[in-house]
Amino acid sequence: MRTKAIPRFFLYGEPPRAVRERFLHLEPIDDRTRPANWNIRPHTHANLCHVFHIAQGGGEMLADDRTIPFRAPCLLLVPSTLVHGFAYESETAGSVLTLSDEYLRELAAREAGLSRVFARAACLPAEDEALFSGLLTRLSRELSWTAIGHDAAVEALLTTLLIEILRIVHHEADESAGRAPGAQADLVARFRERIEARYRSGDGVEAYAASLNVTPRRLRVACLAVAEASPLQLIQERLALEAKRALLYSNMTVAEVAYDLGFDDPAYFSRFFARTAGRSPRAYRATGG
Secondary structure, X not given: OOEOOOOEOOOOOOOOOOOOOOOEEEEEOHHHHOOOOOEEEEEEOXXXXXXXXXXXXXXXXXXXXXXXXXXXXXXXXXXXXXXXXXXXXXXXXXXXXXXXXXXXXXXXXXXXXXXXOOOOOEEEEOOOHHHHHHXXXXXXXXXXXXXXXXXXXXXXXXXXXXXXXXXXXXXXXXXHHHOOOHHHHHHHHHHHHHHHXXXXXXXXXXXXXXXXXXXXXXXXXXXXXXXXXXXXXXXXXXXXXXXXHHHHHEOOOHHHHHHHOOOOOHHXXXXXXXXXXXXXXXXXXXXXX
């Protein structure tokens, strides 16, 4: 059943509230899934991303308009703002790590590659199960006390965990993306961050390029090399994604979705959506995506 707006929580089931800059939380998966009969309804978080470590069991993750099956041992990556939900097999076990976008940006300022860990929703193999279980067990212990060196130990364990995940992401990446120069990949990552913050603004490629202190041509070359898409395509894909989320998970009318995304004319929005999604907004909603 759709609600007027997509359900948004702090942690699942908790009302939204301000996120601390260095927010970090770790809990067993079944803390919230068992009381919900192993089903977590679609929802989103404003400034929080997740790593789910599935040590036992499996299920399906809904990620926007995709369904991603998973089987232990694996890792599920959930970027902030992604509409996600879960249908777990009974007695699925593991843990879920939640961290703020601001904390991730702070870590990525020192190791740029970390910004790519949550570039998209993904299911990754966790073949070295002992490694991830060990890191998360130690991190859980550090988060539960305030012994000397607590802050440094937490950050060291978190950074190690994210780097291990980044190495899997890099290994799993398409070969062509893996060959993209680091400077171009970093530029595109920063561009995606700008899009995430401003996609409702109506800004064009020139405005985004200026905010990144590069020329539109340089931005276009980087996007084509890394994402195999033009800057305009990436902007439009993000708008279309938010439109799909609203059509699938809210009761907003097509006109309300259009205005919410910054369109002045619902008819123009409908043409834009049909061009990018291959179907009209009403047809997309009627078929469930």
